[in-house]
Amino acid sequence: MKSLRAPVVANAEVAPGIWSLWFEHPGLARACRPGHFLNLKPGPGPDPLLRRPLSVCDVERDRLRLVFRAPGRGTALLAQLRPGDELDILGPLGRPVRLPKRRTVLLCGGGVGAAPLLLLARRLRDENRVKVFLGARAAEGLILTREFSRLRLEVGFATDDGSHGHRGPVTDLVVKNVHPGTGQLVYACGPLAMLADLARRVKGAEAWGFFEERMGCGTGICYCCALPRKGGGYTRFCQEGPVVRLDEVEL
Amino acid sequence: MKSLRAPVVANAEVAPGIWSLWFEHPGLARACRPGHFLNLKPGPGPDPLLRRPLSVCDVERDRLRLVFRAPGRGTALLAQLRPGDELDILGPLGRPVRLPKRRTVLLCGGGVGAAPLLLLARRLRDENRVKVFLGARAAEGLILTREFSRLRLEVGFATDDGSHGHRGPVTDLVVKNVHPGTGQLVYACGPLAMLADLARRVKGAEAWGFFEERMGCGTGICYCCALPRKGGGYTRFCQEGPVVRLDEVEL
Amino acid sequence: MKNHSVRLRGVEFANPVLAASGTWEFGLRFKAVSARLGGVVTKGITVEPRAGNPGPRIFEFPGGILNSVGLENPGLERFRDEVLPEVAALGTRVIVNVAGFEPGEFDRLVGELDREPVAGFELNLSCPNVGHGGAAFGQDPKLVEDITRRARARTDRPVVVKLTANFTDPVATARAAEAGGADAVTVINTLFGLALNANGRPFLGGRNGGMSGPALKPFALYCVDRVAAAVGIPVIGCGGIMDGRDALDFLSAGAALVQVGTASLVEPDAAARVWTGLRRLCRDLGAESWADIVGRTRRED
Amino acid sequence: MKNHSVRLRGVEFANPVLAASGTWEFGLRFKAVSARLGGVVTKGITVEPRAGNPGPRIFEFPGGILNSVGLENPGLERFRDEVLPEVAALGTRVIVNVAGFEPGEFDRLVGELDREPVAGFELNLSCPNVGHGGAAFGQDPKLVEDITRRARARTDRPVVVKLTANFTDPVATARAAEAGGADAVTVINTLFGLALNANGRPFLGGRNGGMSGPALKPFALYCVDRVAAAVGIPVIGCGGIMDGRDALDFLSAGAALVQVGTASLVEPDAAARVWTGLRRLCRDLGAESWADIVGRTRRED
Ligand SMILES: Cc1cc2nc3c(=O)[nH]c(=O)nc-3n(C[C@H](O)[C@H](O)[C@H](O)COP(=O)(O)OP(=O)(O)OC[C@H]3O[C@@H](n4cnc5c(N)ncnc54)[C@H](O)[C@@H]3O)c2cc1C
Ligand SMILES: Cc1cc2nc3c(=O)[nH]c(=O)nc-3n(C[C@H](O)[C@H](O)[C@H](O)COP(=O)(O)OP(=O)(O)OC[C@H]3O[C@@H](n4cnc5c(N)ncnc54)[C@H](O)[C@@H]3O)c2cc1C
Ligand SMILES: Cc1cc2nc3c(=O)[nH]c(=O)nc-3n(C[C@H](O)[C@H](O)[C@H](O)COP(=O)(O)O)c2cc1C
Ligand SMILES: Cc1cc2nc3c(=O)[nH]c(=O)nc-3n(C[C@H](O)[C@H](O)[C@H](O)COP(=O)(O)O)c2cc1C
C-alpha cells in the first residue's frame, strides 16, 4: 500500500475549532465507504512523526470531505492547509460499515463525531429509515446541520446548555427512540463517555460505535490500537473497526 | 534577548537554488550593520530544532533582505515562506565589521557568499574605493550583479567554466588587485576553500573572511562554533566573528 | 554491485534490509513489500498467548514514539498452527522473534519452531526476568550467554540475539552472545521512556514505554559502531532507520544487515524504500560488494 | 503558591528552574534572564584550561542535537580570577559545574572554589577516567561514592552529583552519590550518540557526541522517576525541557528542581519561559506548595 497525494480544494473553520477540508482524489472517492478512515501525514519530515486518522465525512463526485477538530500539533498543521496544498494520505483504512436494508437506523453524533455519520446517512437513507441525533455543549458546536437537513431525514438536537434542542446528553434522544424488538440499529460517534453511556442505556437495539482512540499505524501491523474486549483481550480496532459493536468491548 | 517577529514581504528564487527574501522590521533595519547575522527559526515546533544563521544582505528603509541557498531541511522551509508569513528572528548577532575610511577595499564573493558583501559595499562606498569580485561555477550562479552595478563600483566576475568573466577562481582577481603596502583591505565570503586560498595568496593586505560554519546558539552560550585559532585553541566565531581576520585562524 | 545478498549461517537473504519485530506483524499485511525485503522478523512470540497492555499503547514525542504494546501475541501454538502456514507461503525469509519470561522459554520456543519452515530466530532478551526481580535478561551478560547457548543447542538455523542498551553496555552482552554461539546480534531494541498526562500520571496503559524512531538513531548508531568493533559476528543495525541514507550509516558503522521498525508505521512501504534508497546510494558510491561499505567508519584509508 | 523557593542544604533558590551546564556559559550573556531563574549552572570547569574539540561540534537530528564541545573552558585559575568576579555580581545563585579526568581533580576544584562566592557545586562525572581505560567515573558506583565523599569533605555548600545514564543504571549511582554525602543528583547528562558524513566518517570533530533536546525527554523522565523513588535526596531533572509542561512532568516524576539546556540555544529566554509556564500550570492546578506537585506520579490518591 502506497500513500496517495491529493490536492486540497477548500479548507475552512466551520465552527469554533472545527475545520472542514475538501480534497480531490477520484480513486479514493470511489473506494471510500462509510466507516472508512484515512491516515494523514500532518506535514513532511519526521515531526510530527505519526499520521493522523480522520474519518471520511462525505464524498461528492471526485471530492472527499474531512471535518475535524484540531486539539494538537498534527491537526493544527492540517488546519493550516490552503487550496492547492497537497495531502499525503494512506487509505481507505478500516472495515466499512455493512450497510443494512429496510431498517430503522439511529445515528448519534457527539460534537465532531457527527462527521463520519454524514456519509453513513447519505448511503443509508434510500433503503432505510434514518434518524439523526446531534449533540454538543452549546448550539455553536452543532455541526453539519444543514448537510443532514438536506438529506431530508429526521434530525434531533441536544445541547448541554439547552441553547438548541433537548437540554441534556444526546444519548437521551437515542434512548427515547429505541423500540426493542424492531430490529433497529444504532451508530454512534463521539467521546468515549458518550459511547459508554449508549452501551449502558440502549437495550434492544444493535448499537455500534465509531472509535477514535490512539493508533500507531492504522494498517494492522503494530498492535498499538487496543480496545478492551468483553471477556478479555483487546480488539485491534484499526482492523476490526473502527466501527465496533458496543456490546463487544469493555467501556 | 527575545526573538523578534517580522512579516515576509517577498520571497523568490533568483538563481538556481538561491532565494531572495525581503521582510519588514524597522528596529532590525536600523540596528543591522554589515557583518551582522540573524538566526532564523525554520518553522514552529521542535523540528528542525536549531535556528539557521543568515547574513543580512541588504537593508532598504524598514526592510531587510536575505539571500540564501537551501541545502537542507531548514532553509527549504524558509524558501517556502510566502508574503505575509511570519519570520521568527534572533538578532542582530555577531560583531559588525569596523568600517574603514579612505581605503581601497576589495570584496570577494564566492557563490551565495556575495550576499553579505552587498550591504558592506553599500556602507563602504561613500568613503572608500570599493572593488567587488564575484565568482561562481557558471554565469547563472552569479548573483546580485545588478545590485552591485547600481552602486557604481568596479565589479569583476570569474567563473570556473569561463561562461562569464575570468575563467578560474575569483581569488585570482583579488590577488591581481592587491598592491602591498597601500593599506588595502580584503573582505571575502564564500566556501572555506576559497577563504583558505585567499589566506594563502593575499600578501600585503589585511584580509577578513565571513565564516559560515556550524553554530549552535549564535549567541555565545554553547561553544559549538569553533574555528581553529593560529597558535592553538578555537575562536568562538559567533561572538568574535562571524567576520574574522584570515591570518588569525588555521584554515 | 552484482550480488546484494547477505548470509547468516549459510542462509541467504536477498538484501540486507529486514522488517523489525513488532512493527510488521507477520509480514502478511503488505505481502508485496515483504517480498522485496531481505526478510521479515515477526512480532515477538511467547510460549503462552499474551493479551498485551491496556491502551493507550503509543505516545508520540518530537522525533519518535513510545510504545507499550506488551508483547501481545497469539502464543506458540496458535502461531505455529494458524499463522506460520500463511507466513511460510510468503516467499520471504522469516525470522521468528521469540521472547520469554524465564530462561527456559527461549530454547523451548526455538526447539518447537525448529521443525517449521522459518529462516531463523531472533532472541528478544528485553523482557523482565520474572524469576529474578524483573531486570531484563539482556542486561546480564551471563544470562545472555546461557540463553544463547541453550537456543543454539536446539537449532542449526541462524540464531540472532537482540540486545538492549538499557543501562547496559551492549558490547558486554554482544560478546556474551558471541560466546554463546549466536550467529549475529541485533543492535538495538527500544530505550526506556516515560510520558505523563497533564495530571502527572503515566500516559501509557503499560506505564513505561520503549522509545523508537529517528530520535533513537544517533544512540543506536553509536551502539552499532562500538559493538561491531568488539565482536566477530555480524551486527544487525536497528533504531530510527527511515531512509536509504540511514541504512547506509548503519552499514558504514559496521552493520551487515539493518532492520526498519517505526518507519513502517508511517509508510507501509518504508522498508522497501529503504532498500531502494540504499541500493542507489551504494551504486553512486561505486561499491562492488558490501565489504566496501560495511565498517568503513573505522577503516583506515 | 505563596513560596516558590526550593532549598538545597539550606541554600535557597528562588524557584526550581536552573540553566543547565554548558548551555548558558557563565550566565553573563543574558543577565536579565539569569536573574529570573532559580539559579545557573556554569559551563564545566576543569583544573587546566581546555581548548575543546575541533569542529564541527554540533549536529542536528529530528528532535535533538549531538554536541562534542569537549569541555572547552578557561580552567580553574582563569575562571576564578577573571570570570567569577563578574559572575558573583550577577545576583543569581551560581552552581559551578566541575569536571575532572582523575578522581582527585574534583575535590581539588571544589576545595579551591569553596572560598569563592558560589552557591554550590555540581560534579560532572561524565568525563572519561583517564587512569582507568576511559570509562566515565559516573559509570562506576564505587567511584561515584568516593569522588562525592571527597568533594563533600571540602565544602559545606550544596554538592550536586550529575549522573550519566550511559550504559549505567542511574539508580545505582544515585544511591552511591547519596551514600557519599551528595545533597542532590542531577538526572541526566547527555546520552552517547554518533552521526556520520556521507562518506561514512564521523561528522563531529570529537567523533562521538552527546544527545540532548526534546528527543531525550522520555528517557530522562524515566530515569528521574526511577531515581526519585530510590533515593532520599532531591533530584534535579534535566533532559529535553522546552516549556513549562515539560518542567511540570519532571516535577511530577519526582524532581525537586529542573535544568533547561538545549532550549536556551534556540530561545535565549527559554529557561525564564519555562519558569513562567511552570508557575502558571501550578497555579491552574491549585498547588499550594511544591509538595503538591513533586512526586505525584507515584502518589496514591
Ligand atoms: C478511526 C479514527 C477516525 C477519526 N476521525 C476523526 C474525525 O473525523 N474528526 C476528528 O476531529 N477527529 C477524528 N479522530 C480523532 C483524531 O484522529 C485526533 O483528534 C487527532 O489524531 C489528534 O491529533 P493532533 O495532532 O491534533 O493531537 P496530538 O496530541 O498532537 O496527537 C498526538 C498523537 O495522539 C494521537 N491522538 C490524539 N488524540 C487522538 C484521538 N482522539 N484519537 C486518535 N488519536 C489521537 C494522534 O493521532 C497522534 O498520534 C479520529 C480518530 C480515529 C482513530
Ligand atoms: C554567520 C553565518 C551567516 C550565514 N549567512 C548565509 C547567507 O547569507 N546565505 C546563505 O545561503 N547561507 C548562509 N550561511 C549558511 C547557512 O547558515 C546554512 O546554509 C544553513 O544553516 C543550512 O541549513 P539547512 O537547514 O539548509 O541545512 P541542514 O543540513 O538541515 O542543517 C543542519 C544544521 O547544520 C547547520 N548548517 C548546515 N550547513 C551550514 C553552513 N554552511 N553554515 C552554518 N551552519 C550550517 C544548520 O544551521 C543546522 O543547524 C551562513 C552561516 C553562518 C554561520
Ligand atoms: C510498536 C512496536 C512494537 C515492537 N515489538 C517488538 C517485539 O515484539 N519484539 C522485539 O524484539 N522488538 C519489538 N520492537 C522494537 C523494534 O523491533 C525495534 O527494535 C525498535 O523499534 C527500534 O527500531 P526503529 O526505531 O526502527 O523502530 C517494537 C517496536 C515498536 C515500535
Ligand atoms: C552544547 C552543550 C554543552 C554541554 N556542556 C556540559 C558541561 O560542560 N557539563 C555538563 O555537566 N553538562 C553539559 N551539557 C549537558 C547539559 O547540561 C544537559 O545535561 C543536557 O544537555 C540535557 O539537557 P537538555 O536536553 O535540556 O539540553 C552540555 C550540553 C550541551 C547541549
Ligand code: FES
Ligand atoms: S494502529 Fe497499528 S495495529 Fe492498529
Ligand code: FES
Ligand atoms: S554558536 Fe553557541 S557559542 Fe557560538
